[in-house]
Amino acid sequence: MIEFKHHAADTLADVRQTVLDVHAEVRHRDFGLTAPFYDVERYDERLAAYASRPGWSAVLGYEDGAPVGFAFGMPLGPDTRWWRSMTTPLPVGYTDETGTRTVALNEIVVRKQWRGRGVAQRIHQAWLERRTEERVTLLVNPAAGNGAVQAVYEAWGYAKVGEQQPFADSPIFASMTRPVRIP
Secondary structure (H helix, E strand, C coil), X not given: CEEEEEEEHHHHHHHHHHHHHHHHHHHHHHCCCCCHHHCHHHHHHHHHXXXXXXXXEEEEEEECCEEEEEEEXXXXXXXXXXXXXXXXXXXXXXXXXXXXXXXXXXXXXXXXXXXXXXXXXXHHHHHHCCCCCCEEXXXXXXXXXXXXXXXXXXXXXXXXXXXXXXXXXXXXXXXXXXXXXXX
């Protein structure tokens, strides 16, 4: 049975190393992502930046004390840069943020031995259950798993709204959104 533990920025220090270790295991070993963008140091910089934003939260899943994966993100405030790297224009008003309209799912990662068992979706739902925003957005590399990762998000109710490249050395990601609560 998987146990979920929720964290806010003030308890990130308690789980930071676990998050970094799982990231390195999954991104480097399992998926062979070794470009500088995926270095643990760069990832830790992004993690620190995300966690410094108001409303950041994370959920980690554990089975028999072993970490199985995590998800984290933060709400998009009025001054967000989230939508600025879109390579495709969005409808007028779509990117207007208030701090309560959209939450960004920055990362969701599951260790190999727990994949294919619905664990990622359960971590995703455990993280969303405490969110109060109207919609959730995420970025996915459309090449990941030869498109299978994006297809999983589509099965969870996400729809692609365009593409963006948030960092000069990052891939071009599909930008996807869905309501936080799906009836």
